[in-house]
Amino acid sequence: MSLAYVSKLVQSLTSEKNVLLCMSRGLGLLRVIETYLCSLGEGVHILLNFTKHELCELETKLVVKDLSDCSPQTRVKNYRKGGLIYVTGRTITVDLLEQKLNPSEIKTLVVNSPEKLASAAHERFVLELMKQAQSISCLKLFSERPELLKSRILEEFEIQKVVCGSRQDSWISEELSNLPGVWVKETVAVCSRTQRINNMLLEMIKECISEIKRTLKVTCS
Amino acid sequence: MLGTHINCLRNVLDSKIKNFPYKVKVLIKNIYELKRLLRKLEFSDSLDFLNYLLGFIEVMRKRINSQEASCGLWHNNPNLDLLIFLARTRVLKFTSVLEFNTCPNPYFELAHQKIKNLTETKTPGKVLVVLPSFQTTESFKQFLIAEFENKLDMYNSFRLKSCLKKQNILLSAERKVFEIAKQLDLKRIELESFFDTEMELEFDEKLEPIEIVKQKVSFQSQMLRMLGFDWETFNLGKWTIECIEPKELLESLRKLPNYIVLLTSNLQVIRQLEVHCAETIDNPSLELVTLINSGLSDSFCFQAHYQAEYQALASFSSFEPLQLSCSVPSTEETVIVDKREFTSSLPYYLCKRGLKVVPYTLKTGDYVLSPQICVERKSAKTDDIVTSLLSGRLYEQLKVMCSNYTYCYLLIEFKEDTAFSLSGSSGFSPVPSKLAETLKDFPVNVLWSTSPEQSAELFLQLKKVFKHNQPSASDVKQTKEAESSYLKVLRKLPNLSESSLCVLSSEYQSMYLLSLATLEQLSELIGPNEALHLYNFLRT
Numbered sequence: 001m002s003l004a005y006v007s008k009l010v011q012s013l014t015s016e017k018n019v020l021l022c023m024s025r026g027l028g029l030l031r032v033i034e035t036y037l038c039s040l041g042e043g044v045h046i047l048l049n050f051t052k053h054e055l056c057e058l059e060t061k062l063v064v065k066d067l068s069d070c071s072p073q074t075r076v077k078n079y080r081k082g083g084l085i086y087v088t089g090r091t092i093t094v095d096l097l098e099q100k101l102n103p104s105e106i107k108t109l110v111v112n113s114p115e116k117l118a119s120a121a122h123e124r125f126v127l128e129l130m131k132q133a134q135s136i137s138c139l140k141l142f143s144e145r146p147e148l149l150k151s152r153i154l155e156e157f158e159i160q161k162v163v164c165g166s167r168q169d170s171w172i173s174e175e176l177s178n179l180p181g182v183w184v185k186e187t188v189a190v191c192s193r194t195q196r197i198n199n200m201l202l203e204m205i206k207e208c209i210s211e212i213k214r215t216l217k218v219t220c221s
Numbered sequence: 222m223l224g225t226h227i228n229c230l231r232n233v234l235d236s237k238i239k240n241f242p243y244k245v246k247v248l249i250k251n252i253y254e255l256k257r258l259l260r261k262l263e264f265s266d267s268l269d270f271l272n273y274l275l276g277f278i279e280v281m282r283k284r285i286n287s288q289e290a291s292c293g294l295w296h297n298n299p300n301l302d303l304l305i306f307l308a309r310t311r312v313l314k315f316t317s318v319l320e321f322n323t324c325p326n327p328y329f330e331l332a333h334q335k336i337k338n339l340t341e342t343k344t345p346g347k348v349l350v351v352l353p354s355f356q357t358t359e360s361f362k363q364f365l366i367a368e369f370e371n372k373l374d375m376y377n378s379f380r381l382k383s384c385l386k387k388q389n390i391l392l393s394a395e396r397k398v399f400e401i402a403k404q405l406d407l408k409r410i411e412l413e414s415f416f417d418t419e420m421e422l423e424f425d426e427k428l429e430p431i432e433i434v435k436q437k438v439s440f441q442s443q444m445l446r447m448l449g450f451d452w453e454t455f456n457l458g459k460w461t462i463e464c465i466e467p468k469e470l471l472e473s474l475r476k477l478p479n480y481i482v483l484l485t486s487n488l489q490v491i492r493q494l495e496v497h498c499a500e501t502i503d504n505p506s507l508e509l510v511t512l513i514n515s516g517l518s519d520s521f522c523f524q525a526h527y528q529a530e531y532q533a534l535a536s537f538s539s540f541e542p543l544q545l546s547c548s549v550p551s552t553e554e555t556v557i558v559d560k561r562e563f564t565s566s567l568p569y570y571l572c573k574r575g576l577k578v579v580p581y582t583l584k585t586g587d588y589v590l591s592p593q594i595c596v597e598r599k600s601a602k603t604d605d606i607v608t609s610l611l612s613g614r615l616y617e618q619l620k621v622m623c624s625n626y627t628y629c630y631l632l633i634e635f636k637e638d639t640a641f642s643l644s645g646s647s648g649f650s651p652v653p654s655k656l657a658e659t660l661k662d663f664p665v666n667v668l669w670s671t672s673p674e675q676s677a678e679l680f681l682q683l684k685k686v687f688k689h690n691q692p693s694a695s696d697v698k699q700t701k702e703a704e705s706s707y708l709k710v711l712r713k714l715p716n717l718s719e720s721s722l723c724v725l726s727s728e729y730q731s732m733y734l735l736s737l738a739t740l741e742q743l744s745e746l747i748g749p750n751e752a753l754h755l756y757n758f759l760r761t
Contacts, residue, residue: 003496003499003500022534022537024492024534025488025489025492025526025530026488026490026492026495026496027492028493057471090563090564093568094560094563094580097578097579098580118566121566122563122569125569125572128569132572146530146534147526147530147533149533154540154543155543159540159543160542161542162537162540164534164537164538166531166534166535167492168534175499176495176496176498178498178499179498180494180507180508180509181506181507181508182507182508182509183508183509183510183511184335184509184510184511185511185513186331186510186511186512186513187512187513188328188331188512189327190327191311191327193310194262194267194311194324196307197262197304197308198263200300200303200307201255201258201259202259204255204298205252205255205256207294208248208251208294211248212245215244215245215248216241216245
């Protein structure tokens, strides 16, 4: 059964050109990406920064061409055919520069986990090439680690809209309120000595942190 | 509170760690060590923890006189003795006589109790046990083998694995298992603990390592391990038990488990279960058992992650849309870039500055700015410059570049927040002198840059100063830089400078001819000192 918040999030992606979708972790980001990719029409849609595992998950529902290990000829052939194409950032950059693919032919650029990207990564290069070619394609960024997203990423990708899907949002939490048939919560009892060791170790961590702060002259609220 | 500290620390540490004082680096290392100890305390039994702690302290002892230990947490820390004492008291019971009393891990024991209850009282089904990490999953599997051993249906477990392993490999292994199984009584549970009481009684001897050998792994599991197998699913008649780490949860949920035992407060795991329950609303038979410990590290992590995520998402509410900027139009100014250089961000900045970037597989240099100008880029950040200098590769690269281009440049790229220094943190390094020695032989100019962005600016300036034609693929000099095997052998000879190597290789075409050279001939070419060393070396 597909969840309503997934479709709602996907719908809100279409209003602007450069959109970042940021969700609470564990709410099914890959499901949202999958639904979004399903909604795309014909043309070349480039998928970047996906792990092999994530790609396998997508491939169970969609036809995604993984061109990361293909020859240049195969890549050119597949660019011409269009569809959902996964390549590495480096490969697509070189292919665009070598005119194996015209930047204006890219309809959508989907970047997963932008928080993992280094500054001036290939993904940013691809965007620059698309801009230079005056491409009207869309850029969609998907992340479920909001705490790691820095303003640098928003600036570099010139994000026009951030779509948030927080677990605390009522339209999401209502849907997730279905509890399992039986849910037993039990507290694990630890002996006093274990607790003492635990407290000692935690104290030592705090001691280290205080020492670091003292050395670096950092203030923490 | 710990969560707030971690967040604060993370903000401070971000990307700055390399430039921190030595003391801070050691303290950060200490935090990781403490975190490991906490995790071990939470998910191991008292004997395992003591064993780990003593081993850990032994390592610390070895470091105690080094600079690292002298400024870290472990140096002269009175808490260490107390820590060992407490860990020992969890293993040894003080009554009228000293008794050995290992406390099992409370998480594992309770989880085992729950599974046992399920198998005795509920309808048979699939049990999924979610543990915090790979290590804990493996430990729990061993624990289950010991607890359930005489009930485990080994044959069915292997049958299940046949879907995962290659059939032919499995069959031969399976036959082998049953052959050994015939010879051994697999129903027997072996749980032995060897404890050296004599050593253990030495309580006053601080930081004394005690070797504890614990054998709680049965013949069956030992045998399976010997065969390279691991229990992925335990079969107890009609029951199956699968132990997984958090990242495997989504895949395991597809098998629609009937019972889930959760031994972790991982935020992602809990959310994934919520989503699973919402998606399988028509099938509400799932029973969930969560084992929580509010005082230990796992729950602290949950709170820290929850807070960090909540605050980050809330901060996006004040987001103001960014205006789409216009890119610098691409000019006719061209730079040919070696394809291997695309791991660096310099090509991006060149493109951003309006230069036309042409990828090409270059054999000489990394960037061709004009038919006459070539640049070899070396990064100080990745120690590329150091390794290529010390291995002699840079010498060869510059030699080839200078023989093909009129204007040759060596670009050394540093990090934005580091000084232009090749000396290293210890103050002494052979790198600067080696660089000077290498450069004296070639007409190469050195460009120093703090970032790829600045390097791009330097390239633009160079192109402005030398108003040469734009380079094309036909201008690329494809001289092979491959080093001959003879030169490689020469490089192995002791006490020879790069310039001497160059002279010798051009004067003598083989090792045989070189070995025939007299001391006078060699002295004329490479100077008396080096000649004498070489001459003696070739004749010993």
